[in-house]
Amino acid sequence: MPSSRLPEAFLDKLRRLIPANQWDKALKTFALEKPTTFRVNTLKTTFNSIKEKLEPQGFKIENVIWYKDAFILRKGRQKDLEKTALYLRGQIYVQGLSSMIPPLVLDPQPGEKVLDLTAAPGSKTTQLSCLMKNEGQIMANDENPIRLEKMKANLELQEASNVTLLPPADGGLVWKNNFEAFDRILLDAPCSSEGRFQSEERSTYGYWKKDTNRKMAKDQRRLFKSAILALKPGGTMVYSTCTFAPEENEMVLNWALETYGDALQVGDISIPLPAHTRGLAVWGDLKFNPAVIKSVRVLPTADVEGFFVAKLKKTRSIR
Numbered sequence: 001m002p003s004s005r006l007p008e009a010f011l012d013k014l015r016r017l018i019p020a021n022q023w024d025k026a027l028k029t030f031a032l033e034k035p036t037t038f039r040v041n042t043l044k045t046t047f048n049s050i051k052e053k054l055e056p057q058g059f060k061i062e063n064v065i066w067y068k069d070a071f072i073l074r075k076g077r078q079k080d081l082e083k084t085a086l087y088l089r090g091q092i093y094v095q096g097l098s099s100m101i102p103p104l105v106l107d108p109q110p111g112e113k114v115l116d117l118t119a120a121p122g123s124k125t126t127q128l129s130c131l132m133k134n135e136g137q138i139m140a141n142d143e144n145p146i147r148l149e150k151m152k153a154n155l156e157l158q159e160a161s162n163v164t165l166l167p168p169a170d171g172g173l174v175w176k177n178n179f180e181a182f183d184r185i186l187l188d189a190p191c192s193s194e195g196r197f198q199s200e201e202r203s204t205y206g207y208w209k210k211d212t213n214r215k216m217a218k219d220q221r222r223l224f225k226s227a228i229l230a231l232k233p234g235g236t237m238v239y240s241t242c243t244f245a246p247e248e249n250e251m252v253l254n255w256a257l258e259t260y261g262d263a264l265q266v267g268d269i270s271i272p273l274p275a276h277t278r279g280l281a282v283w284g285d286l287k288f289n290p291a292v293i294k295s296v297r298v299l300p301t302a303d304v305e306g307f308f309v310a311k312l313k314k315t316r317s318i319r
Contacts, residue, residue: 005199005200005202006030006197006199006205007205007208009210010194010197010205010208011027013244013245014026014027014194014244017244017246017280017297018299019277022275022299025301026299026300026301029300029301029302030197030198030199030300031198031199031200032302033198034096034302034303034304034305035072035073035074035302035303036072036073036077036078036081036094037064037070037071037072037073037094037095037096037097037303038070038071038073038081038092038093038094038095039067039069039070039071039092039093039095039100039127039130040069040070040071040091040092041090041091041092041093041126041130041158041159042069042130042133043129043130043133043134043158043159043160044089044090044091044158044159045086045091047068047069050071050086050091050092051071053086054081054084054086057084058075058076059073059075059076059080059081060073060074060075060076061073061074062074064097065272066271066272066273066274067097067100067104069130070097070100072097072303078094081094082094089157090157090158090159093123093126093127093158095123095127096304096305097274097303097304097305098195098242098298098304098305098306098307099123099124099188099242100124100127101240101271101273101298101307101309102124102186102188102238102240102309103124103127103128103131103186104131104271105238105240105269105271105309105311106128106184106186106236106237106238106311107131107184107236108128108131108132108136108138108183108184109132109136109183110132110133110135110136111132111135111136112132112136112137112183112184113136113137113139113181113182113183113184114128114132114136114137114138114139114182114183114184114185114186115138115139115140115141115174115178115181115182115184115185115186115227115230116128116138116139116140116141116185116186116188117141117171117174117185117186117187117223117226117227117230118141118142118171118187118188118189118190118223119140119141119142119151120140120142120144120147120148120150120151121147121150121151121154122140122150122151122154122155122158122160122163124186124188125138125140125151125155125160125163126154126155126158126160126163128186129158129160129161129162129163130160132162134159134160134161134162135162136162137162137164138160138162138163138164139163139164139166139178139182140163140164140165140166141166141169141171141174142168142171143168143169143170143171144168145168148165148168151165152165171222171223171226172219172222172223172225172226173226174226174230175225175226175227175229175230178230179229179230180229180230180231180232180233180317181230181232182230182231182232182235183232183235183236184231184235184236184237184238185227185230185231185235185236185237185238186237186238186240187223187224187227187237187238187239187240188238188240188241189219189220189223189224189239189240189241189248189252190216190219190220190223191216191220191241191242191243191245191248192208192212192213192216192243192245192248193242193243194208194242194243194244194245194306195242195243195244195300195305195306195307196242196305213243213245213247213248214247216243216245216247216248217245217247217248217251217252220241220248220252221252221255221256224239224252224255224256225259227239228256228260228263228264228312228314228318229318231314232314233314233315233316233317234313234314234315235313235314236267236311236312236313236314237311237312237313237314238309238310238311238312239252239253239256239309239310239312240307240308240309240310241307241308242305242306242307242308243306243308244297244306244308246280246283248308249279249295249297249308249310250279250280250283250288250292250295251283251286251288253266253279253288253289253292253295253310254286254288254289254292256312257289257291257292258289260318262315262316263314263315263316263317263318264312264313264314264315265291265312265313265315266291266292266294266295266310266311266312267294267311267312267313268294268311269294269295269296269309269311273296273298274298274299274301274303274304275298275299275301275304276296276297276298276299277296277297277299278293278294278295278296278297279292279293279294279295279296279297279308279310280292280293280297281293294310294311295308295309295310295311296308296309296310
């Protein structure tokens with residue numbers, strides 16, 4: 001099977017994370033090329049308008065059941081879609097389905113003050129702007145100045161006018177000038193990207209080693225601390241990754257609950273997600289805080305990459 005080209009240590013761990021009755025199906029997804037998926041930029045147009053204009057051009061598109069403004073391209077090529085006036089005018093945005101989940105879970109409301117802590121190139125930031133109807137304020141941070149410049153152009157094309165780009169900065173330090181300033185915070189953390197492994201493309205997994213997850217988790221905890229200190233009491237935070245690794249997912253969440261105690265509550269995720277399981281209760285000899293199981297592991301399918309999402313509420317000030 002082509003997926004056997006993936007690192008054996010990764011596959012050994014994955015076997016412990018995927019339910020046995022879904023293992024074969026999940027494993028095959030690493031050899032599949034995901035279809036092009038995109039969402040409607042509701043700041044500029046509507047779902048019905050996009051459908052009416054694309055289908056006569058020969059594209060076959062399928063609605064996404066759990067997200068009313070998203071489509072799967074079933075007939076037609078992405079490069080042809082990107083030549084259409086709809087794309088060039090910023091009326092549609094090509095984005096992976098899993099990537100669309102964290103903003104939906106965060107559920108930002110018009111008029112709120114929101115932080116996207118690791119934002120570039122802006123896929124989730126512009127989605128947040130759509131969900132907020134361009135009302136309120138989104139502060140977007142990234143430490144890479146080149147990525148931020150690209151993001152600036154993206155924001156202008158999408159007409160996401162309620163977004164302000166912070167100067168390039170280490171996300172772990174953002175809280176110092178923004179202590180308890182935000183109603184909602186999205187931390188889609190840099191991770192080992194295991195959900196994006198493709199067995200036919202060594203470049204997607206060639207960097208991975210046994211200690212990759214542990215090294216990533218160290219930075220993720222720094223970013224998590226910054227996010228929770230920048231969040232207002234009563235505010236909501238989403239922590240997400242595109243990896244399967246418990247070290248970067250449940251273990252980071254468990255660390256946060258141990259560190260901040262009753263100042264953090266893990267919330268239920270109610271949107272009807274694609275194939276998924278609850279967060280792990282245990283991993284090896286580690287037994288997690290019972291609230292960790294409220295997190296969600298999105299399982300890989302032919303259309304969706306593996307993902308992890310947790311929703312948290314800050315119940316009181318943290319000093």
